[in-house]
Amino acid sequence: MVLFWQAADASARTSASVPPQQTATSPQTPISVDWNNALHSLAQKISADVPSLAVSLDVKNISSLGPGDVANIRQALIAEMALWGNRVIEPSADAPQVHLTLSENNLGYLWIAEVDHGDAHQMAMASVAIAPPSPSSPATPLLLQRKIVWQQSEPILDFAQETLTGGGTLWFLLQPGRLDVYAFAGEVQTVHQSLPIDAAGGSRDPRGLLVPGENGGIQAYLGATLCTGTWTTSLDLECSAGAGQNWPLGAASWTFEPSRNYFSGVTNFASGFSVKRAPFYSAASPPPELATASSSRWILAGLDGHARLFTGMAEPAAVFSNWGSAITTLRSACDSSWQVLASGAGDWTEPDSIQVYDVAEQRATPAGQPLVFPGPVLALWPATDSKSARVVSRNLSTGLYEASILTIACNH
């Protein structure tokens, strides 16, 4: 299922902008409809066991619910029981006892009411789905800003947005084995196409790149396959296996290893000149106004977990440790230095981060605090104008893949 959300607030926020959740998180927050339905059902079953009797109630929480939620649930159950004629009183020897345990399993919460009345012991259960957690607020002001523009349950390799000259917006989502296209007129979705891309024999960790063209045109690189799309009222896509091994990025193209998840090390320049270095996952070079005529400065994120700065020589001028596999260049208005974004050195089982580095001479100096992601950063590509970057990550809490735009704000 595709979940679409475009954040309306483009101000300096560093955490996810996502739809509001129906989650009870504090004593002041009303509980969700699902929770209320479950409590209604439990109250009805309790009433069937001890009709119209005053009962004592104790609540035990062995789930991940917080104290605020537990208090809310207790109050809501008391209210529901009152509707069925059961008044809650202090424990006494004569009164039936209701023991509510807030339990949890791998599907969600499981609320279990045990009713003891004399020698009788009855039980009722209600299952409740766990709502995705609300995003946390940014703890500290950061220069690096993230705006989530798309979330979905299926993997995203790359994404692009284009504004049509005649009005309307196109969204492209490159996924393993297909390209999805959504057309919007204002906020109304008018077209959704899902166009297959045959990338047989591809990588276990497929990578892809989208290069927007003119007025809805698009090029999609998936492994060694190149697909070219033209937009009229829908997208026509033509693919050619083997034609897309050289991925265009900035002033050069990089040769991709189709059955792997990295580039071979060959960088091809428009002049026909090419350079062979060690294989790498991603690369960054200064934006045009900072580049020398030969664009000889490159940082390559190698397969060994180290990033290397090349300045035109065969040997690296510097080696940077603890950088992740995803790096790119972002141009900010803050200063004139070359700024590189780098993901963290973790793997896909843990949260990740993106750190801005100022690169000058042979040093890379962290600038500001890292922007933390609730899961691995899977792709990081520069926008055409170098003023923003596209990042695809996976939220380990929700399991959703998130497409985001990163920009740098000056913290004057």
Add this chain to the structure above:
Amino acid sequence: MEIQAIVISLDPAVADASPQEAAAKAEVDALIYPTRNADGSFAGTPGSGAFRVDSFDPGKRLVLAANNAAPGGRPFVDSIEILMGRAAQDRLVDLELGKTDFAEIPCEESRKAGAAGVRLSVSQPDELLALVFLAARPAAQDAHVREALADSIDRAAIVNFILQKTGEPAGGLLPQWAGGTAFLFSTAADPAAAKELWLQIPGSPRLVLGYDSGDPLQQSVAERIVVNAREAGMSWTAQALNATAGAQASADVDARLMRLRMNSESARGALAGFLQAISPVASIDASALADSAGAETVYNREREIVASFQVIPLVHLPQVYGLSAQVRDWKAPGPGESWPLADVWLEESAP
């Protein structure tokens, strides 16, 4: 690029058709076959999965090579070298010396392995160790015998001393994380009640508890249960069974220990798998629950089985794996899943 090879130390050279051998074979099959059926069998051509067999020295060494055309993409590592015939102690030493990248570690050894600096991956507790009464034996017909033994067992001692606190006492069949109802089953021992029940049984029968001769954990637990039973006045002895001979290995055995792996993350599916595995041995209702069965229905069936004392849950065990420092993206497999070795990669240790 430099070849990246995972080295695995695998189970001891146990007899064919033993549970350990079957489990190890299934893990290898999962790496070389492209498809796994719902019943756990494999389909397709061997070698068309993530890996193909490169070389095989039976009982000693198996080398798998990455399949470039693997469904879902080529594995990240180029090869897997599997060292066979490595006993638990050997596997631990292999890990400590950096001779292997991956090995299974018995639960009862995990604390020791952690103390030795081995990097551990511990799954959710997804395996049930249970005592099952054999349907054909007189003890299975006498509810007092079964309940008396159940009351006498000190599960906490099994977890604390034998398992070194790796695992959870089990009063029900399903672990808390899967069913959400495990807390409703008592795990406490009641030796006084056991004594009282035993006194009501005429003739004080002498009973035998069987365990898998190739499983040190089962042996330790069986011996502990016998001690508990004797403390409650019962006459139980432990007897090793040939694992390959099946449930009816000895006509003298009244009950036996069984290890039951969850084959599904769902409570309904896991319970169905347990009952299917137990039903050839014990006198229980193994009929399937409806697909729509909710938590309450699953709990009621579980309660019915446990209350019959034909099956006595003992402990829920996690799967423990030892990993070298270079292994990345390892995620402990869930119930019914195989080792995700096609998805891991090895970090190079030096620039």
